[in-house]
Amino acid sequence: MHEGHEEVAGVLAEPATFDDLFRDHYAGMVRSLTVAGGDRELAADCVQDAFTRAYVRWRRISRYDDPAGWVRHVALNRMRDHWRRDKRRDRAVDRLGAQLEDVAPPTEPVSEPGLAAALAELPARQREAVALFYVEGLSVREVANSMKVSEGAVKYHLHEGRGRLRDAMERT
8 A cells, every 4th residue: 555545445545745646647647638639748747736735725625525627627727728829829820821811911821930930920919919800819909908909009019010121021
């Protein structure tokens, strides 16, 4: 029997310490999330993040009926968050590429690396507005609230950002 565990009516109880929980469940969680997500590194990152969150809250988590279940739930949520971010990024790249094609169709298809390089060239405020509007899908009002600027300023930053992106993509 692992040190730190208690046996209750012949059944091994949940780990008594955070170290026991980590030792007993980390590898299995990484394996199961790898199968679920198809990416071992992502799975390991998500499980590690979940254990870090559990460690910070251990006084409370240790009293739960199933601390390992809590960690597993958090790890799965982290993996889902990662997938959502990837989908939003892909949609944003598609939207930006389509808008640039509508304005001035390039002779070659818009490439993601070229678009990423063009975005990196934008001034910070334009890049923030473009990212919040196209990547996160926020409204002009939500972008304005997030950036602490007026809606008119957001519209200006979006207009200027699109113009600079269009020019950059035409040069490629």
